[in-house]
Amino acid sequence: MSFEPKNPVVKWVDHRLPIFGMLHHALYDYPTPKNLSYWWTFGSLAGFMLVVQIVTGIVLSMHYTAHVDLAFNSVEHIMRDVNYGWLLRYMHANGASMFFIVVYLHIFRGLYYGSYKAPRELLWWLGLVIFLLMMATAFMGYVLPWGQMSFWGATVITNLFGAIPVVGDTIVTWLWGGFSVDNPTLNRFFSLHYLLPFVIAGVVILHIWALHHHGSNNPTGIEIKDKQDSIPFHPYYTIKDLFGMGIFLIFFSAFLFYAPNYLGHPDNYIPANPLVTPAHIVPEWYFLPFYAILRAVPDKLGGVLLMFGAIAVLFALPWLDKSRVRSARFRPIYKQLFWIFVIDCVILTYVGGKPAEEPYILIGRLATVYYFLHILVLLPLVGLFEKHKPLPASISEAVLDKKPAAEGASNA
Amino acid sequence: MTTTTPVEEDGVKRRDFLYVAAGGVGAVGTAMAIWPFIDQMNPSADVLALSTTEVDLSAIDEGSEVTAVWQGKPVFIRHRTAEEIKAAEDVDVATLPDPQADEDRVQNPEWLIMLGICTHLGCVPLKEAGDFNGWFCPCHGSHYDTSGRIRKGPAPLNLAVPPYTFIDDGNVVKIG
Numbered sequence: 003m004s005f006e007p008k009n010p011v012v013k014w015v016d017h018r019l020p021i022f023g024m025l026h027h028a029l030y031d032y033p034t035p036k037n038l039s040y041w042w043t044f045g046s047l048a049g050f051m052l053v054v055q056i057v058t059g060i061v062l063s064m065h066y067t068a069h070v071d072l073a074f075n076s077v078e079h080i081m082r083d084v085n086y087g088w089l090l091r092y093m094h095a096n097g098a099s100m101f102f103i104v105v106y107l108h109i110f111r112g113l114y115y116g117s118y119k120a121p122r123e124l125l126w127w128l129g130l131v132i133f134l135l136m137m138a139t140a141f142m143g144y145v146l147p148w149g150q151m152s153f154w155g156a157t158v159i160t161n162l163f164g165a166i167p168v169v170g171d172t173i174v175t176w177l178w179g180g181f182s183v184d185n186p187t188l189n190r191f192f193s194l195h196y197l198l199p200f201v202i203a204g205v206v207i208l209h210i211w212a213l214h215h216h217g218s219n220n221p222t223g224i225e226i227k228d229k230q231d232s233i234p235f236h237p238y239y240t241i242k243d244l245f246g247m248g249i250f251l252i253f254f255s256a257f258l259f260y261a262p263n264y265l266g267h268p269d270n271y272i273p274a275n276p277l278v279t280p281a282h283i284v285p286e287w288y289f290l291p292f293y294a295i296l297r298a299v300p301d302k303l304g305g306v307l308l309m310f311g312a313i314a315v316l317f318a319l320p321w322l323d324k325s326r327v328r329s330a331r332f333r334p335i336y337k338q339l340f341w342i343f344v345i346d347c348v349i350l351t352y353v354g355g356k357p358a359e360e361p362y363i364l365i366g367r368l369a370t371v372y373y374f375l376h377i378l379v380l381l382p383l384v385g386l387f388e389k390h391k392p393l394p395a396s397i398s399e400a401v402l403d404k405k406p407a408a409e410g411a412s413n414a
Numbered sequence: 415m416t417t418t419t420p421v422e423e424d425g426v427k428r429r430d431f432l433y434v435a436a437g438g439v440g441a442v443g444t445a446m447a448i449w450p451f452i453d454q455m456n457p458s459a460d461v462l463a464l465s466t467t468e469v470d471l472s473a474i475d476e477g478s479e480v481t482a483v484w485q486g487k488p489v490f491i492r493h494r495t496a497e498e499i500k501a502a503e504d505v506d507v508a509t510l511p512d513p514q515a516d517e518d519r520v521q522n523p524e525w526l527i528m529l530g531i532c533t534h535l536g537c538v539p540l541k542e543a544g545d546f547n548g549w550f551c552p553c554h555g556s557h558y559d560t561s562g563r564i565r566k567g568p569a570p571l572n573l574a575v576p577p578y579t580f581i582d583d584g585n586v587v588k589i590g
Binding site for chain 2: 057058061064065079082083084085086087089090
């Protein structure tokens with residue numbers, strides 16, 4: 003199915019700049035495995051959330067003032083005076099959480115179905131780069147309202163770089179633009195918070211480019227072999243993604259309209275005070291697992307290294323996982339390990355939100371050890387020793403086999 | 415593949431209805447979602463709260479003028495002399511580019527209250543200047559008379575008169 007436009011204007015443009023043909027190929031006749039489940043909807047939902055964050059963010063910046071004396075009040079001005087300002091700000095604040103929910107599900111989908119394996123290693127890397135950029139953007143965005151959590155979050159996170167030997171203090175002073183978190187810090191965070199989403203958008207384009215080169219992975223983990231295995235992206239997956247988006251928007255709206263502050267911290271409605279730290283300081287929920295790993299180590303540098311290491315090891319995943327089979331559907335042992343790993347991440351999230359006292363310290367340490375054990379030891383070993391279930395010959399065969407299997411026939 | 419959908423006599427299928435209904439709901443929903451992003455650029459509540467300005471007139475001597483600020487715009491409040499009033503009233507209205515009698519521009523002839531914004535491209539005219547001893551806009555050379563009416567130059571209209579009322583026995587003017 004090549005692109006043959008009938009509209010003369012489209013024809014004229016496409017002959018000189020084949021942008022319509024490119025879009026047609028990417029969104030219309032892009033051959034997609036015909037067995038994608040709703041776990042494959044989170045990619046387009048993540049793209050949608052990036053757009054929501056950029057659009058609401060641009061609008062909010064029309065009313066926000068990045069200055070230590072004015073920032074807090076300008077956010078209240080948005081909430082009280084600006085037409086629909088409350089809606090736009092709540093969309094943006096909850097939108098960040100929704101973006102992370104969608105992206106975490108997207109990442110775990112990739113882990114379960116082995117989407118990071120050859121030839122999709124760079125696709126996986128680009129995804130991790132997006133994830134890192136998202137974390138930086140979200141962190142700096144949380145500083146902008148200049149409440150107590152903003153201020154102390156900024157202080158704690160920037161101080162992480164103080165753990166670097168020799169040059170640590172110099173780097174922290176450089177990050178702050180002074181000797182404490184203050185107006186220069188707020189100004190540069192606003193600048194970067196505005197910039198990074200567009201960098202993310204650029205990496206997303208590379209991510210999609212890499213994706214479309216070899217095509218999507220699928221629940222069987224088997225590549226498309228012939229025409230029967232695939233269907234065009236439109237209308238099948240455009241409609242499926244739109245339906246998924248509808249369900250997701252209901253979930254988003256539930257937070258937006260009924261619990262807009264549930265995922266935030268009340269302390270951030272207190273203006274920043276550089277002289278008093280809140281009694282219980284925790285990052286936003288999406289940073290909690292990494293915060294738990296940071297606190298699990300009773301050493302400043304060690305904690306920081308392990309926390310960044312938790313993400314760094316994910317880059318090595320395509321080579322640590324030795325299995326020739328992609329999908330956990332055919333990997334009985336890995337499937338169990340995967341779910342234990344999910345539970346481990348949930349425990350880390352839970353512990354990260356608790357005060358640094360027993361039993362949470364011990365639980366956090368055990369969960370941290372298991373996190374690295376899973377990725378660095380269990381994953382390579384299970385790939386070597388696991389006996390996988392028989393693979394179907396093709397995606398098409400797997401789909402057609404489903405029916406007898408459901409009726410109780412052998413899946414051999 | 416053949417469809418089993420019943421075709422109505424006028425050729426409209428149930429599927430056509432579903433397409434239009436789904437598209438309609440989508441279009442209305444999208445429009446409703448877009449509206450807050452447009453409306454946020456309209457004046458906010460704190461800006462609307464600044465929609466009136468009160469000025470004490472007792473301190474303005476005859477023949478002098480103050481410039482007040484109303485909604486961020488300059489408002490000329492001129493305590494006119496008898497000569498200025500006479501000059502304004504003696505003009506043959508029919509000869510003016512924007513015909514308007516002086517009495518239609520003031521509530522009390524002593525007080526000329528109007529926006530200090532040239533109707534050409536928005537500059538602030540200079541007082542007691544120009545060929546008619548009224549106002550002269552330095553940007554593109556528009557001449558206004560002692561009633562603030564355009565007499566010569568590129569401006570199309572007289573200087574605008576804002577809504578205002580005299581309160582506190584005429585000692586204070588409330589603009590807006």
